[in-house]
Amino acid sequence: MDRALQEFxxxxxxxxxxxxxxxxDLALRGFPVTVLERGEVSSGTTGRNHALLHSGARYVVHDPASARECFEENRVLRRLAPEVIEPTGGLFVALDAADLDYLPEFLEGCREAGMDVRPISPRQALDQVPALNPQILAAVPVPDAVFDPYRLTASWLATAQAAGARVLTYVRVEGLEAGPPPAGVRSRAGDARARIVVRAQSLASGRELVFPAAVVANxxxxxxxxxxxxxxxxxxxxPSAGVLVALEGRLANKVINHLHPPGDGDILVPQRQISxxxxxxxxxxxxxQVPVPRDHVERLRELASRLVPAARFAPLRAxxxxxxxxxxxxxxxDGREISRGFRVFNHGQSGxxxxxxxxxxxxxxxxxxxxxxICAFLGVERPCRTRVTPLVSYRRFRADPWEVQGIGK
Ligand SMILES: Cc1cc2nc3c(=O)[nH]c(=O)nc-3n(C[C@H](O)[C@H](O)[C@H](O)COP(=O)(O)OP(=O)(O)OC[C@H]3O[C@@H](n4cnc5c(N)ncnc54)[C@H](O)[C@@H]3O)c2cc1C
Structure with missing residues (x-):
């Protein structure tokens, strides 16, 4: 571990x-990292997503920056975390004349995002995925894949732990206070306000916990x-909500997407033995408080069955x-028009x-x-290593027991 970074x-x-x-990322750069999670790992949105390792094709026309980002990261993650990825491939399929009109724009967008994709005939698509709607008018293979969100997250954390991080679950953050640098934490010269104290509660014991930090990442x-x-x-x-419907059976072995602008019910993803x-x-x-409206469930099944007719009859699992x-x-x-891009906010000198x-x-x-x-804020230079470091297996992840670490108040 980098001793110079221990003060941060x-x-x-x-x-x-x-x-x-x-x-x-930060543990591999050498920072002493503590993760605080109020529930289980992946108990928020991550554990309830679609499990699609996007090729980026869904966004090529309306959100090209996100499309390029997805395509690039798709390739990086396949290399670093093959254990949690199933390289299924995906198909975009046209169902009607409007979809066919969208095809040239879509292909041009894919090309601009760096994706070398070419349409195949409906017959070829049906040979690859016999359960497809036999009425499709066109099909385009894309490099979509499927990942396991729990295992990917646990792999990030196992890799962080191998680099010295600790991960404390059932610890809920309840207060953030700018304050004097606590013992052992020095602000960098000329920036005496880079200091913050995190107050939290162990949901297992009720105990109040205090974590002094040079930086807090929300x-x-x-x-x-x-x-x-x-x-x-x-x-x-x-908070842009969405409903997902799990149908029994692996109805198709590829990710099946509707070839049209992003909208409701435009994808069916195989995940182990469900779709x-x-x-x-x-x-x-x-x-x-995010409901699961009944009409959304019915509509999603209906729209999925336009892509793969067997979706109409598959038993509902969840x-x-x-x-x-x-x-x-x-x-x-409805949140659809908001970019899927990300932002990093520096909220000022508190860290x-x-x-x-x-x-x-x-x-x-x-x-x-x-x-x-964060490195720029702290005035340290440490290169990112996540692009080239294979992830440690998710099987190695264990939440750290905070009781034995003496961090309670
Ligand atoms: C319906 C749907 C489908 C999606 N499909 C895909 C997909 O196929 N592929 C894809 O790549 N992305 C998909 N996404 C997007 C993706 O799931 C999210 O962008 C991602 O999971 C967000 O991760 P996060 O870590 O930022 O948030 P979260 O996973 O929500 O993590 C935030 C964590 O903070 C914790 N927390 C909150 N308050 C406190 C507190 N006070 N103290 C301590 N801990 C706290 C929560 O418990 C939670 O675990 C989908 C999203 C939705 C909604």
Whole structure:
């Protein structure tokens, strides 16, 4: 461990894919990292997503920057974490004349994003995926893949732990205070205000815990505004809710996408022995109370069955919802038009940062960007290593027992 960095303890709030990837990034750079998570790892949005390792093709026309980011990270993650990825491939399929009209724009967008994709005939597509709607008019293979969100997040954390990080679960952050540098934490010369204290509670014991930090990274996903409010800062994150429907059986071995502008029910993803149909989009009042409207479930099944007819009859295994933490200043009608890009906010000299937006598939890039910003803030130069460091197996991850670490008050 880099002794010079020991005076810069970093606390990360939230162990979803964003916080886990950032823990990995900063621990590999040599920082002493502590992750605080109020529940289990991945118990927020990350554990309830579609599990799609985006190729980026969904965004090539309307959000080309996100498309390029997804495509780049898709290739990086396949290299670093093959254990948690199933390289299924994906197909975009046209169902009607409007979809065919969209095809040239789509192909041009893919080309601009760096994706070398070519249409195949409907017959070839049906040979690859016999369960496809036999009426499709066109098909384009894309490098989509499927990942396991829990295992990917646990792999980020296992890699962080191997580099010295600690991960404390069932610890809820309840206060953030700018304060004098606690013992053992010195601010860098000329920047005596780079100091912050995190107050938290162990939900296992009720004990109050205190964590002095040089930097605190708010990676609380759709709850990021609540964490910001603890420090009196406004965090422009919109909780954009969506429903997912899990149908019994692996209806198709590839990710099947509807070839049209992003909309409801345009994808069916194979995940082990189920198929995930999704999704809808609306702005939730609170990330803690996201309903699963019955009409969304029925509509998703109906739309999925246009792609793969067997979806109409597959038994329903589960229906659930989660909130995308999207970055936007204004709350839009349904959240679809908000970019899937990410932002790193430096909230000023207290040392509080927020990392929000993006996707699980781009969590490494989000962490790299946040890690660079944190190094610049602290005035240290440590290169990012996550682009080239293979991840430690998720099987090695264990939450650290905080009781034995003597960090309680
Ligand atoms: C329906 C849907 C489908 C999606 N599909 C995909 C997909 O297929 N592929 C993809 O790449 N992305 C997908 N996404 C997006 C992706 O899931 C999110 O961008 C990502 O999971 C956000 O991760 P996060 O770590 O920022 O937030 P979260 O996973 O929500 O993590 C935040 C964590 O902070 C913790 N926390 C909150 N408050 C506190 C506190 N006070 N103290 C301590 N801890 C706290 C929470 O418990 C939580 O674990 C989807 C999103 C939705 C909603």
């Amino acid at each position: 303890p970093v606390v990360i709030i939230g162990a979803g894919s964003t916080g886990a990837a950032l823990a990995c 990676c609380a996903g759709p709850w990021a505004p609540q964490i910001g409010a603890l420090a009196g800062v406004k965090v422009p994150v919109v 995930l149909a999704g999704t809808t989009s609306w702005v939730a009042e609170s990330p803690d 229906a659930y919802s989660a909130c995308r933490p999207l970055v936007a200043d204004n709350v839009a009608a 509080l940062f927020t990392v929000a937006g993006g996707k699980t598939a781009t969590s490494r890039a989000m962490a790299e960007s946040a890690g660079d910003a």
